[in-house]
Amino acid sequence: MSVPSRTSVLIAGGGPVGLTLSALLSRYGVDHFLVEARPTTSRHPKARGISARSMEIFRRMGLEDAVREAGLPASQVFFYRGRDLVDPDFVRTGLAHRPSDGEPEHTLSPGLICSQDVLEPLLLRHARELAGDRVRSGTRLVSFTDDGRGTDAVVEDVASGSRHRVRADWLVGCDGTGSTVRTGAGIAMEGPTGLGRFLSVRFEAPLGATVADRASASYFLTAPGSGGFMAVDNDRHWIYQHPLAPDAEPAPDLTDRDHLIRLVREAAGIPDLDVTVRDTMTWRMDARLADTYRRSHVLLAGDAAHAIPPTGGHGMNTGIGDADNLAWKLAAVTAGYASEALLDSYGAERRPLARRIIDISTDNARHRTAYRIDDELLLTAAYRSTAVLAGPDADAAGPSTLDPTGYHPGCAPGRRAPHVRLTGGEPGTASTLDLIGPGFTLLTTADSPAWRQQAETAARAGIPVVARALVTGTRQEADPGRWDRLCGTPEPRAAVLVRPDGHIAWCASDPGDTPLLPVLRSLLSAP
Template sequence: MVGTGPAGLTTAITLARHGIEVMVVERRATQSGLPRAASVSTRTMELLRSWGLEQEIRAGGVEVEWKQWVGPTLTAAGDTHLTSFPTREQSAVLSPTAPASVPQDHLEPVLLDHLRSFGIARVEMGTEVVGLDGRTDDVQVTLRDVETRETRIVHARYLVAADGARSTVRDALGIVMRGPGRLSQAVGTEFRAPLWELLGDRRYCIYAVTHPEAAGVFVPAGRGDRWVYGVEHELAQEPSPSLTKEQSARLIRLGSGRADLAPRIERIGTFTFAAQLADRWREGAAFLVGDAAHQITPRGGTGMNTAIQSAYDLGWKLAWVLRGWTGPQLLDTYEAERRPVAAHNVARSADPHGGARLAAQELPADLGGRIPHVWVRSRADAASTLDLLGPGLTMFTNGPSAAWQRAASSIPGPPLVVHDLDAITARGMGIPRGGALLARPDGAPAGWWPSGTEPAAVLRDAIRALPTPSETADRLAEGAYAR
């Protein structure tokens, strides 16, 4: 594993949770201290919840409503608009959790600590990849200690490149990025100031100000009145945009509407908007994930979330193959399933109006066709149907389940756990009396059967086929799986 950003850590955690030993190398000596992405989507939070990290993640963020406020300044009258993330009220229906406003420099240490807690993950900071020999059956990687310059060679069954937009591994594999690499550029100022006092009960995820001298966006970046103020510039503008601390402070005062505001400027940085996809995400035993596979502008807040969800998809599929639960053909579904989502989000982020799309339009890309969230009425604890998903296959039945239980125990392959649901929960999932639903670890349906089905035969066929979510949706639409 190359890279300790969200994509690399997610892949490594998913492997470790399946009992797979993993080695992670990172060129930097320490993790980044930049807030960077701060919008954690519904589906991403569902994955973090499944690892028991939901409360620890939220502890580093702020509670906001997923709406955008637009006005001349923060203290002037303005308008409120919905965003592509569901509101709290919508989330309560859709999911056992909700999106979170958490800076990346809080999220990453939580993920790293979780990875190290398994005891089978080796993390080496200050180590870079300087050579690569990819083969069809394994990978030989030359590593170099950034400080001592000493090199060594390691062999791995698989290599996952999560080393960012300027991926060394991607270049070594000869994989090209396609799409605009310089759409526009922006200056981001990280600062601290008591803006929440100005905003009162307007606690939203983003604030766009239209002041003619200070048009930009204010985004909360964690606890303690930490903020990022961003100003986008056209590439044609010369010279390249740069701001001093004094200039940034002036713009923040203008945008806030408070001439006496004294922001504490902590960091100013310039970055370029890119919307690109790698030609392919795999070369032999090496895979690309995260920014190495796709570069997405900040519009819509999908970049980090696409990376985490794709990394999880690759992680469980690699684990299944390494555990011998299925054949290596499962790995072909990684790009087949995740590339359309990434392409959608890349194209959306390139659209100047892409950030204005609503949740009803964008939730299908985020939730990915996973099984419905329904609270399980028969359990004493507050458990969603999503909470019952395991590392292998999960079957949901609506009594009688004895035949399905017997079939599950006799079928070779990944672990298969059967949950017999009460009638109301089953109804919410569309399972008729005597029927069953089979789900993968990511919640994608792998089979859906009516009552009267012979369990052993259909289970064997379903596990052998392991259809992709899109194939399952097609079969459902064709009536192949009766509900």
């Protein structure tokens, strides 16, 4: 096994979060090495819902079409509630906060259902296309030490037992709720455990015709039925999450196929259903948050940083957002145009959001028959940190926030840059979001030689930034003037500085007011 003795970033964990981080680091040109203990990708569906914000990130990575093709059709993104699959009094609802006909669209990349066992192979293939054998399955992180300048790690080939030392400037734990990285860094978790305990049964059964008039992405089973929920990947392949007694009770016998088949039949409401059990696992619902996302040269992302109840479908999506936020900051620090202090903004921005998402998901768990899936919740994230220059009226010292009442587009610093549909121009630029990245992007409505000159000055100083105009000789806004209305900047010389992760860092009304280069250096905590 060829293992690098040194790398800029060592990623522990190759689930959706670690693989997304790897692909983004490759996009930014960052040398890295990813180790994943499992020899293959997940065999279990696990997380299933991919939110609009995650799909926007995948669009930026060039993966949106592949994920959408692999997922369930939009016509099936409904949520069923009934005592079993044949309950005549069932209720079926759709996604919350998805704009209806006549309302302005908020994204070109709405969410969909694509289960983790389908998503992971797509992400793994993409990460390996970009990084080759630097993305390694069947290899686990054994231990590490942090000397304040970097980490010395020991990794092991699981099959052979051979061990190797890897020196990394930064170690990122994307290794799940039982994180070796978090434990080794001495970072504690706070919050309750055991909110629920479930037996997950992956099975095959001919249920397509049974649910033809009520096809849904998830089937929530209510009293007086067996409880839990079922989900489908196609007509025959299903998953059943059966609620178990508290941890004090004995674990179920996962080898008793007759018992498992009875559970599925009772939940479906079909006593003679032809069931073939393919796989099982047990899992526990927790609501926990790491005390910090960074300790010295160690960082946490995804489930290593937060255990989010699945009631709402935000766990994996929050982790993908972590990777998006962290990747460009690691790129800036490892390239030398930002100081290490920039990485403190990662926890300042992401941890308060995870806290809010945990609270929302925990409340959903208490009201399982009433909550709705909000596809656009993560679009509402508004960051507050040193990596955002907020206006004089903003509470720059306050925490990052989410708005569960709905997404309201705008251009305030810290918020996601709004989507405005574009027409004409080069292929692949159907939205303002398509103009962003891979470095900083200075967006103006029309071409501005003064802003272009400022961006070129900053780029010559080593900071990746370009000035781009929404409107060109061929490219136009589908709704002329919408960008200026959303941003509240009708001045022809106004500009919006957008970070590589699509969040607004700074707004300016005139290139003569404040030079761009000092602003960028301030945002990057650069000397």
